[in-house]
Amino acid sequence: MNVRNPVTGRIERPLAPVPPDRLAGVAAELRMMAPAWRDADRGTLLSRFGAALAADDELLAALVADTGRVAESLLERQIVAGLIDRWVRQAPALLAPPAEFPASLPGVHVGGDLVPYELVGAITPWNFPLLLGLIDAVPALAAGCAVVVKPSEVTPRFIEPLMRLVPDGLPLRVVEGDGATGSALVDLVDAVVFTGSVPTGRLVAQAAARAFVPAYLELGGKDPAIVLAGADLDRATSAILWGGTANAGQSCQSIERVYVAREVHDEFLTLLADKAAQVGLTCEGGPIGPIIAPEQPDVLAAHLADAVAKGAVVHTGGEIERHGGGHWCRPTVLSGVDHTMLVMTEETFGPLLPVMAVDGPDEAVALANDSVYGLSAAVFAATEEEARAVAARLHAGAVSVNDASLTALVHEGEKHSFRLSGLGGSRMGPASISRFLRRRAFLVNRSDAADPWWHATKE
Template sequence: MTDGPHDPEHDPRASYALEPEYVAALTRRIVASSGRTAEVFSPLNGQPIAHVPQSTPADVAEAFARARRAQESWARTPLAERAAMLLRLHDLVLDRQEEILDLIVWESGKARKHAFDEPGHIALTARYYGRTAEQHLGTRRVPGIVPALTRVETHHVPKGVVGIISPWNYPFTMALCDGLPALLAGNAVVAKPDAQTMLSALFGAQLLEEAGLPADLWQVVAGPGPELGPALVDGADYVCFTGSTATGRIIAQQCAERLIGCSLELGGKNPILVLRDADIEKAAEGAVRGSFSNAGQLCVSMERMYVADQVYDRFVDRFVARTEAMSLGASLGWGVDMGSLISQQQLDAVTAHVDDAVAKGARVRTGGRARPDLGPYFYEPTILEGVTPEMTCFGHETFGPVIALYRFHEESEAVARANDGEYGLNAAIYSQDGNRARALARRIKCGTVNINEAFSATFGSIAAPMGGMRQSGMGRRQGAEGVLRFTETQSVGTQRLIRIAPMLGMSGELYAKVMTANLRLLKKLGRP
């Protein structure tokens, strides 16, 4: 690994800082009356960024009250107007992306090129739902029980107010991407972004306002999850959560008690399969991005790699060489390949996983060290061999720049090992035979599988639903499922001329015979 180029203009150790007035304007959007604040520090250099006002459970209740009042008129706003707001947001995000990128990098410590994924993803999401609003949410005619005499329509009615708990690792896109289809469907939102990355989320709320979202439809609260989470679930009509499986279970239980729905994107231990016919250079390049984007702090990033015997040595040589060519650094500019971990807690977790593996016999092919010379929470991209089940990182999510390599001989063995464990979020397959790779993909128990790409092929295709199987979550964001989850489906049936019951003195037995004959006839006519 090499240190990133020194660029004084983009060196956070220089004089760069957020203006207090700028921070104050953003944090005023938080519903908070406690008088308490939490100080937030940049992972790039440990300098303070902001004092974030802290909300109370009573503030959460107030946020829901405001949102609920605003939602009543928003639900009556024509769908085309709601869609137009998303399309205006699309343009605003692209126009203001440099400001967005600065905030993301400063708060999260990630490389700027990885931060770019966030405004890009929000622009894609806003455009997709803005253009497909009628397709997903428009009134539909469906066949009635009596052809021509029974008219049935289905409507999608908004849930009401959606609670969103978003994480720190992708602070702009995760704060907004679930809320955009919720707004399109006629709901209001109460959002609780992670404390470390509030400013990116608050700037997203500001852009929504600039795009024409009416006041009070998007409320923001701030504070510890254990303190505010129960109040958020209690007030919501639907909950979106992105985070750990342990917390997801708690939220699912709380939602079940209230008989409300939730969607949960949770942990992963995502595998890559490199088949014997893979393009070695493409696979090695993709493995670097798949493993070390955002320093591995990505729910869909790769932590296990299964490589065919026939190409193992050649592939590993190229993967290690590409990894060692990466530049690391604390910079607001474009010149580094990987940035920092988010916090001391995350650094400690990554260090513990690698140290445990090495102590129990794993080999470090490259990396394996913290880099305090670059910033307080930097850790080198790390490739391990010889990881075994008794090592913590074998089955537990590391959520850092660490990947373990394993050989396989038969592809059925690779699929079985990819399906080991309790997670099932994302997987990747590298092969030059697309048909064979897609057939293997159907056997992998993951919500998304990418062929010759790590995660972007599915995650960046907004029409494709995204989410986890097994302990990696429930529900889906993106696609039709990503917007319909925020609605209740209502069916309205209108019956004409005849009733669906015996008429004109007809006995129940004769009625049953007539209906039976009609059912047989409709099947012969090919009716659904």
């Protein structure tokens, strides 16, 4: 495999997967570091790492080279620095031993402690290399685990500058590799976290089951947005346009389908298309970056061709463009869509916004729930109460109310993925650190009664 520049389309170097024996050596090295790390001042080392990361321009340049985008890379670095700071502040209280309490059995008290997994493996995708490389690694480190990360083979440039920032004593290693590397990693760790597609997630889960280690999966999405009749259409169109086209739509929580009350559909569509037409490509000075993964242009082209063949109308964009050797897609607004089309049912992972008219909240909810995915969603209404009532009916782990794709920016809300969008404990919020801890109970008998319940024995 080769490392491709998404802006120029050129192959820049071959991929250099870590050899299997070296990967095993990395795992063994991290296991040796784990006991000292559990007793270390973890907050100080993590804070040092976060400060270095926030200020390092070589890391930023590598992210830009990996993805071809600038604004999102700056935001990504900022979010990761904030993520580290938040875990440094929150972890001590979350890691406090559970309070002791009396059991139902007289004289017995229940206490306990929290035991981190020794080594956690993270297999991460290409759309946000730094953020998704560290979003699980940081709480695992804060919990006292050692961590090895295998990012996507599509975006490996950031690995080297990131590893230069890791302080001595911090048991974090990020390794270059492909699918075989990720597969080998599962057999070397005590718990695995995976972010990526549903088919690969199934393989990771099966491998983890064979290795008898827990797997936490964050998989695909086909996020709906619902716009009710009384919603602020200016606000809704701006939010949905950002939610569907930020990072060129290459986000698991991107808005990928929009259901609009029929009485405001035409006004919404006109406003959305007018705004979308003003959002340009980064190669022209706009905010929309290139299509990063080499196979993704074919997916977008197939979804567009299928929609148009079945009667969809393209209002903006609608083509895969070539500029400087890279692939690009402008914000694309479609109408006349329905659930016979791929663009309404399969994950697109691009800046496509298909808009469908619906006859009221019941139809909107039914269509929004007509999906194998359940990652997140958005609802816009005249009042928060009206939006919340609809949100409570959606099969999705997080619902943005009168906004879109807030899960990209707000990581404090605990949530679970529904359906094929994932498996395991919450990645977000304080509870997410518990994925990397086992609870151990101490059952202490303080009774002074002689033989209180045991079999009677002779003196």
